[in-house]
Amino acid sequence: MIFRQVPVGPMQNFSYLIGDGNSREAAIVDAGWEVDKLIDICNEEKLKITKIILTHSHYDHVQKADELASKTNAAVYLHESDFNEIKKAIRNPNIKITKIKDNDEVKLGKIKIKIIHTPGHSPGAICLLAENRLLTGDTLFVDAIGRTDLPGGDSIKLFESLQKLKKLDDNIEIYPGHDYGDVPFSTIGGEKKTNPYFKCDTKEQFLNLLGMF
Ligand SMILES: [Fe+2]
Structure with missing residues (x-):
């Protein structure tokens, strides 16, 4: 698997490239900035972008999906619960949009990308598991978590989503949607030790930490 973490735009966003070395197909995860x-x-890596997967509906992750898909003919994948929001940013009627849901697999040659629905930051927020890498969008950052005070945000749902992620192996690497930590990526085990939000085992602790109790 070819994998690149790409810093883009003025808001410390990361886009990601996942490529299959055999079929030379690539998926771009999040397309908020810097399409070229x-x-x-992808050209350097001799990969062809066939898929664009969006972790959630916020503009800093999706506003360039139309341009990227139009330039590459890639299909766009997004969670059904964020479809209406994301649709506003995709104006070209020729772009193929596929709605995905929890436990779906998006295939890239022989690579299987598993979709984990993690609502809370937005209703259709997803994490993507490809081999031992988990792309967490704005659900889980290094030592932080996504906001829940934006439209569609839900703190209790985010708590439940984080419990789902805690069940993954400690050595799974996590790659967030923003570069907000001291380091650009971490592991599930590392976050269990240092991320105060990820450490919370009860809703009460979690809401307390968010200042909602
Ligand atoms: Fe966001």
């Missing part, structure tokens, strides 16, 4: 930079990296 993403295309150039």
